[in-house]
Amino acid sequence: MFLLLPMVALVVVSFFDYDSVQIIPGFVLTNYTDVLGSSVTWRTYLNTIRFTALVWAFTTVIGFAVAYILTFEIRSRTTQMVLFLVCTIPFLTSNMIRMISWIPFLGREGLLNTALLRTGLIHQPLEFLLFSDFAVVLAYVHLFTLFMVTPVFNTMMRIDRRLIEAAVDGGASWWQVLSQVIIPLSKPGLAIGSIFVVTLTMGDFVTVRLMSGGQSASVGLMISNQIALLQYPAACANAVVLLLVVLLMIAAILRIVDIRKEL
Amino acid sequence: MGAQLRRWALLGFLGLFILFLYGPTLTILILSFQGPDGGLTFPMNGVSLHWFARLFQAQAVGDFGGSMLRSLTLATLVMAATVVVSLAAGMAFRRRFRGANALFTLTVTSLIIPSILVSLGVGLLYNLAGWDTDWYSSAFGAQLTWTLPFGLLIMFAVFNRFNPAWEEAARDQGATPWQSFRHVVLPIIAPSVVGVALFGFTLSYDEYARTLLTAGSDNTLPLEIIGMTTSVTTPVLYALGTLTTVFSAVVIAGALCAMRLLKR
Numbered sequence: 284m285f286l287l288l289p290m291v292a293l294v295v296v297s298f299f300d301y302d303s304v305q306i307i308p309g310f311v312l313t314n315y316t317d318v319l320g321s322s323v324t325w326r327t328y329l330n331t332i333r334f335t336a337l338v339w340a341f342t343t344v345i346g347f348a349v350a351y352i353l354t355f356e357i358r359s360r361t362t363q364m365v366l367f368l369v370c371t372i373p374f375l376t377s378n379m380i381r382m383i384s385w386i387p388f389l390g391r392e393g394l395l396n397t398a399l400l401r402t403g404l405i406h407q408p409l410e411f412l413l414f415s416d417f418a419v420v421l422a423y424v425h426l427f428t429l430f431m432v433t434p435v436f437n438t439m440m441r442i443d444r445r446l447i448e449a450a451v452d453g454g455a456s457w458w459q460v461l462s463q464v465i466i467p468l469s470k471p472g473l474a475i476g477s478i479f480v481v482t483l484t485m486g487d488f489v490t491v492r493l494m495s496g497g498q499s500a501s502v503g504l505m506i507s508n509q510i511a512l513l514q515y516p517a518a519c520a521n522a523v524v525l526l527l528v529v530l531l532m533i534a535a536i537l538r539i540v541d542i543r544k545e546l
Numbered sequence: 547m548g549a550q551l552r553r554w555a556l557l558g559f560l561g562l563f564i565l566f567l568y569g570p571t572l573t574i575l576i577l578s579f580q581g582p583d584g585g586l587t588f589p590m591n592g593v594s595l596h597w598f599a600r601l602f603q604a605q606a607v608g609d610f611g612g613s614m615l616r617s618l619t620l621a622t623l624v625m626a627a628t629v630v631v632s633l634a635a636g637m638a639f640r641r642r643f644r645g646a647n648a649l650f651t652l653t654v655t656s657l658i659i660p661s662i663l664v665s666l667g668v669g670l671l672y673n674l675a676g677w678d679t680d681w682y683s684s685a686f687g688a689q690l691t692w693t694l695p696f697g698l699l700i701m702f703a704v705f706n707r708f709n710p711a712w713e714e715a716a717r718d719q720g721a722t723p724w725q726s727f728r729h730v731v732l733p734i735i736a737p738s739v740v741g742v743a744l745f746g747f748t749l750s751y752d753e754y755a756r757t758l759l760t761a762g763s764d765n766t767l768p769l770e771i772i773g774m775t776t777s778v779t780t781p782v783l784y785a786l787g788t789l790t791t792v793f794s795a796v797v798i799a800g801a802l803c804a805m806r807l808l809k810r
Contacts, residue, residue: 351556366564370563373571375794375798376791376795377768377794380571380771381570384571384787387573388570388573483660485660519666522667525663526663529659529660
């Protein structure tokens with residue numbers, strides 16, 4: 284109920300007309316022509332996709348590595364569960380606070396700059412650390428890697444250890460076991476994690492606003508700005524486009540990997 | 547030798563990752579005890595509870611007490627609804643029924659629709675219907691689109707591994723359906739139910755994107771924090787962060803303890 288009706292409302296309103304004071308019910312395509320015809324939109328989408336690609340790459344590599352270590356390098360069952368909990372608990376605490384906590388770390392007079400200055404590695408504080416694209420990507424990776432670790436860990440735990448032993452007995456090196464046994468078998472988990480990371484990054488607006496200090500744009504931020512200006516139909520048209528883009532990306536992921544047997 | 551070295555490198559990586567996860571939060575934890583003259587970054591200018599005290603003088607930083615209360619109430623409501631619905635749906639899904647697949651698809655879709663779209667959609671729907679958005683009606687619904695799928699997926703996973711033989715045994719002994727649920731099923735799945743409750747509570751308590759356009763005139767705590775990031779430039783922000791994080795940690799620890807106890 285709270286999902287379907289709002290989505291219908293979104294699509295309906297995206298065809299409404301509007302002027303500076305009110306929304307006029309009707310059926311016009313101007314919202315879509317405005318959205319698709321503006322170079323700002325295209326640049327914003329490109330920027331968002333660039334963020335998504337970067338974040339996806341980092342979270343995949345880090346998430347896979349962490350899940351691998353938890354599954355295959357930690358031998359005691361209890362330690363494994365404790366470490367897994369340690370890695371998932373931040374997910375249940377406030378994202379806002381976790382973003383804010385980067386500020387004293389990255390700021391001009393933050394910990395990192397102070398430390399680098401003191402060791403003499405740099406002579407000027409690094410400006411690009413906070414309120415930049417770097418900060419945005421860092422915050423995303425910080426927030427979303429857990430969404431990759433959990434499904435991949437879940438899939439890896441189900442890998443039959445005998446397969447690995449068989450590979451080792453067959454003379455496979457560590458690298459061969461990893462690339463030819465473990466990675467293919469972890470694909471469903473990687474796919475689920477990727478879906479989470481992609482949708483979260485594509486739809487985000489708070490992280491971008493906070494961590495870029497208003498210097499970078501994302502589609503979500505663009506939508507929320509249009510809402511602030513009460514341009515609801517324009518925001519809706521944008522939202523529908525975003526939804527289609529995200530669904531296409533998910534469809535692409537699902538084409539590559541079949542996750543159904545995971546559920 | 548090589549294998550040993552690799553093992554240490556990997557364990558070191560895990561350590562770094564955990565540091566990466568918790569390090570920043572620890573910095574603001576320390577910085578929230580900044581002295582009255584201290585700023586937003588190190589060095590510490592003395593140690594005090596000054597900023598915590600400031601936090602409770604409501605006029606200085608907005609409506610902290612009110613938004614906290616609203617967030618807690620809302621989180622409790624969302625938790626209750628999530629537990630009841632997930633449990634019911636989990637039981638229902640054990641038998642095939644018409645629409646089961648559609649409902650499942652809907653659940654998963656709900657997880658992957660970008661949060662701002664849910665917010666915008668619910669807000670618009672209320673607008674079109676002429677209702678006022680409020681934190682206990684529209685925001686409640688919007689948050690359920692996020693917490694319910696998690697609850698449902700956990701329940702599905704639990705019932706997938708549930709052995710129906712126990713229930714059959716209870717039925718053979720003459721238990722009514724309610725008795726077998728109350729005395730057989732519930733005790734077995736109790737830890738997972740606590741898990742679902744934990745998810746429902748914490749996800750709602752920290753949610754902002756879905757609440758943004760649906761909370762009406764009264765802010766919840768995360769929305770208050772977003773407002774503060776643009777206007778407040780004192781360690782009050784960190785004090786608030788420390789307080790909510792400690793609160794979340796207490797809730798999580800409580801839930802984990804309950805799960806351990808129930809597993810016996």
